[in-house]
Every structure is written in structure tokens, then in C-alpha cells.
Amino acid sequence: xxxxxxxxxxxxxxxxxxxxxxxTALFDGSKKDGVEALVEINADIEKLQEQLYAEGxxxxxVVLQATDTGGKDGTIRAVFEHVNPQGVKVASFKVPSSVExxxxxxWRIHQQVPAKGEIVIFNRSHYEDVLAVRVHGLAPEKxxxxxxxxxxxxxxxxxxxxxxxxxxFLHIDENEQAERLLARVEDRTxxxxxxxxxxxxxxxxxxxxxxxxxxxxxxxxxxxxxYVVPSNKKWxxxxxxxxxxxxxxxxxxxxxxxxxxxxxxxxxxxxxxxxSE
Amino acid sequence: xxxxxxxxxxxxxxxxxxxxxxxTALFDGSKKDGVEALVEINADIEKLQEQLYAEGxxxxxVVLQATDTGGKDGTIRAVFEHVNPQGVKVASFKVPSSVExxxxxxWRIHQQVPAKGEIVIFNRSHYEDVLAVRVHGLAPEKxxxxxxxxxxxxxxxxxxxxxxxxxxFLHIDENEQAERLLARVEDRTxxxxxxxxxxxxxxxxxxxxxxxxxxxxxxxxxxxxxYVVPSNKKWxxxxxxxxxxxxxxxxxxxxxxxxxxxxxxxxxxxxxxxxSE
Numbered sequence: 001x002x003x004x005x006x007x008x009x010x011x012x013x014x015x016x017x018x019x020x021x022x023x024t025a026l027f028d029g030s031k032k033d034g035v036e037a038l039v040e041i042n043a044d045i046e047k048l049q050e051q052l053y054a055e056g057x058x059x060x061x062v063v064l065q066a067t068d069t070g071g072k073d074g075t076i077r078a079v080f081e082h083v084n085p086q087g088v089k090v091a092s093f094k095v096p097s098s099v100e101x102x103x104x105x106x107w108r109i110h111q112q113v114p115a116k117g118e119i120v121i122f123n124r125s126h127y128e129d130v131l132a133v134r135v136h137g138l139a140p141e142k143x144x145x146x147x148x149x150x151x152x153x154x155x156x157x158x159x160x161x162x163x164x165x166x167x168x169f170l171h172i173d174e175n176e177q178a179e180r181l182l183a184r185v186e187d188r189t190x191x192x193x194x195x196x197x198x199x200x201x202x203x204x205x206x207x208x209x210x211x212x213x214x215x216x217x218x219x220x221x222x223x224x225x226x227y228v229v230p231s232n233k234k235w236x237x238x239x240x241x242x243x244x245x246x247x248x249x250x251x252x253x254x255x256x257x258x259x260x261x262x263x264x265x266x267x268x269x270x271x272x273x274x275x276s277e
Numbered sequence: 278x279x280x281x282x283x284x285x286x287x288x289x290x291x292x293x294x295x296x297x298x299x300x301t302a303l304f305d306g307s308k309k310d311g312v313e314a315l316v317e318i319n320a321d322i323e324k325l326q327e328q329l330y331a332e333g334x335x336x337x338x339v340v341l342q343a344t345d346t347g348g349k350d351g352t353i354r355a356v357f358e359h360v361n362p363q364g365v366k367v368a369s370f371k372v373p374s375s376v377e378x379x380x381x382x383x384w385r386i387h388q389q390v391p392a393k394g395e396i397v398i399f400n401r402s403h404y405e406d407v408l409a410v411r412v413h414g415l416a417p418e419k420x421x422x423x424x425x426x427x428x429x430x431x432x433x434x435x436x437x438x439x440x441x442x443x444x445x446f447l448h449i450d451e452n453e454q455a456e457r458l459l460a461r462v463e464d465r466t467x468x469x470x471x472x473x474x475x476x477x478x479x480x481x482x483x484x485x486x487x488x489x490x491x492x493x494x495x496x497x498x499x500x501x502x503x504y505v506v507p508s509n510k511k512w513x514x515x516x517x518x519x520x521x522x523x524x525x526x527x528x529x530x531x532x533x534x535x536x537x538x539x540x541x542x543x544x545x546x547x548x549x550x551x552x553s554e
Contacts (some may be wrong), residue, residue: 191536
């Protein structure tokens, strides 16, 4: 898969309209084949994560942004569910608390960045501060417009200090959102998730798309790229993201830490202990 | 499975010697059958955890304690690996940092307790402060001996405020530990985990067993019971713990949150949106 196709270049501008949320162009096969391919990639990620944890050297930050129903939760489940929960953390950023609001917007974010050997997934992120905040006018333009630079500086610092950052915008269209909201309303186990507020947010679709477009254009850097992932088809979305995560982990070319010296001596010692008991 | 067998009563005293780490008495079947049974329980836990998260009412704290190689990491992987990483957190308590040491021993623990809708697994815990601290004399007896009462008070408060606490002592014997250390030394991908310090700790086996025995006797309460889980056989250990976790979650008798009123009206509205696009 030539996933570079979905990567937003650090120079120039893309238009979200040129990205088809329905496409499955990079995978040559059916949905069933795609689901099977994911199983294999999942197994790779599972193994690579164990190595990441063992080596304790790299830090991986995965940022997920999308409109409501865009599939952030589903992506986390599909891509990371089989990974050892010990090495993977999910940080969900909801409406900020009063303490969080009393600080700068990066304060609560910084507390959750990955440590060595960890994968952290941001379910929403600091980007809400140039998305919801902008669309709802929660801060004036002269405040939020400066944030793109802050964010770039912040992510530059994180990467200089050893963090690898992957950012995924899950791209769905308006019709797909209506279908997903309807599915919620029709499924007894999901009805509780539906709020009339979802329909109010939906009226701001164009404003959100403009904010997403600015976000990816202004903050896709070589050291922290954005990917616009076609996400109408969930299986394809999972496949694209899982592959990028897998390939990124592979690229670390990890090795296990060096064992202590004289391992053979301890081997003999331990064998003696077992025999003698 | 009558897991009550492994539950330490809140009154009276048990002796660890009466618990056989090798036994598989509560499961009528082979290891293969046990592994298959676990798959089913895992699927139950996965569904129940989704409900826990949806309902956002209960908080579940799972405490794991054991000697080195006792199987804490393996238990976490086997019992919780298939659960949505969004609702499950693992808190690993290692050697305290200087900031942590500058506070009381419950300070770092309290920060990690579960919120509503969450499962948190403690990989080691506040109990290290009556285990390693006691065995190595890191604090005098007059200090650590008061901690059993603190811990009971602390856990009482947590449960009064809505947390359910399950505590598992993974019980292996000395011979099994030698075999597991040997397996580490012989597996290229695990050699890095082996430290000569493990053999030093092993010399304190009796002291640790005495500390474990005091721990379960002094702090197994009706509201926060200890289970002594036979753990020489990993598949059996996983099965016992998974079942207790599953049954505890089931006991919450959870329901999905009530959906908004007039759901039918939104259904029609959404259908119109899909048709019109």
C-alpha cells in the first residue's frame, strides 16, 4: 500500500474535496480480504509493541481526529485491541474541566504524552483547540489563529526529544454521518450515544470541514505528518491506519536490550535449583 | 467454579501452606479445555466492559501481587488483552521516584484509581509498602506495621464511594520460580528481563511468603477480598481470575443509559437526510 497518497505534504496546500472518503484504491481485494489482511497486521503490531516496551527507547503518539461518528473509537478497538494493555494508553480529551480551562490548552495534553516504550493514542487532542473552539467561537480568531504555530513548536519539541507522531484525520462525508447516526438511533445498545446535539453540530459541517482543512494544511510536518484517511468504509480505514502504525514501528529497527554477562553461569545455577528441590 | 475456595475470609487466619500452587481442582478438564473456556469468558468480559463504559456508573479496581515471575504481566495479557483499550488502564508501580518518596506511600496510588466506567489494573500496588519495604527493611516495623490499617481505611473509602476492589495474590512455589527464571535465561527474547538481582530476591523467599501471608490475612475484607490463586499452571490462573472478574462485572447488573425522548422523530429526520443527499 502506497499510503503516501494520503499524507498531507508539509509544503503546499491540499483540498479535502480532492480526497474521496469512499475510496479503497490502495487495497486490491474485497472487504473480506481486507478484514483478513488486518488480522495479520494486528499480529505484527502486537509483536512490535512488545519489542517497543522491552527496548524502552521509542515513544509513539497516535493522534485521531474526526467529526462525530467519524470512527475514532472503532479505530482504537480495531487497531489496538489485541495489544498488551500494559504498553498502550488511550487519552480521551473531552470538554475541558474548570481546572484544565484555567491553564493553557496544551497543559492537559502535555501530561498525557507517551513515555519511553509506550504507545499513547489521543482520542481527540490539542487540535480541538483549533476545531471546536474555532467553529463555536469559544475563543476569538486572534487567539486560536496563533495556535497552529504553538502546536508545531510543541510537536517539534516532542519529536526532538524522541517521540514519533502520527496524525490521522478520519475522513467521512455528510451522507455517511447521517447513516451512522441513524444506526445509533436504531440499535438499542447504542441509542444512549445519540444526542440531539449531534444534529446541531451537523449543521456546522462546512465550518468544520474548513477547520479540518486548515488544520492539516497548517500542521502537517515532515516530523509529524497528517494523513487524510478515507473512512466511509471502516475496514479500509482500519487497514490504512494499522499499516502506517505497523510500518512506523518496523522502521524503528528495534532490538532487545542486551542481557547480563555470564548468562551461562546463571543457567547452570538455576538448573541446579530445580534439580535439588 | 466455586472460587470462594480461594477467597481469604475477613475473619480468622489462613496459612499459605494450605494452598497448593499446583492445583487445578475447580476445573474439570484438560489444559486445552481450559484455554478454550477462557476464550468464552474473555468474550463475556469484552461485552461487559463495553457496558461498564456505557453505563459510566461502576469503577473496578483489580490488584495483582506476586513474587517475581509470578505472572502479573501474563495475567494482564491473558485476561484483558481483548478488551477495548479505551476503558481499561494498567498502572504499574515500580520503584518509587524521588517525588513519590517525598509523599506518603498512598499518594501515587490514589492518583491512579479508576473513574466511573473504568477498569484499572494495578501491576503491583500499595501492598509493596508492606512487602518489599518490610522484607528489605526500607522502613522500620513501627512504620510499616501501621499500614495495614491505613490500607483498609483507604480501600473502605474507595468502596464507599463506588469502587469495587478485587485483589489477587498469584501463588507459585519456589521450584516453579526457578523454572520460570531458567526459561527467561534460555529465551533470546526474554534474556534481557533476567537480572542477577532476581536470585538475590529469591534468597528472601521465606520472608516474602511471611509478608504475603500477613498481607492477605490482615487486609482481606468483605468489601475488598484477597484471592490466593494457584498459579503454577498459567492456564488455570488465567481461568480463575477471568472468571472472578467476569462474575463481578455481571453482578453489577448493568443497563444501557436511557436514550433521549422522541427517538422516533430523530429517526425520521435522519432518514430524510440520507434520502435527500
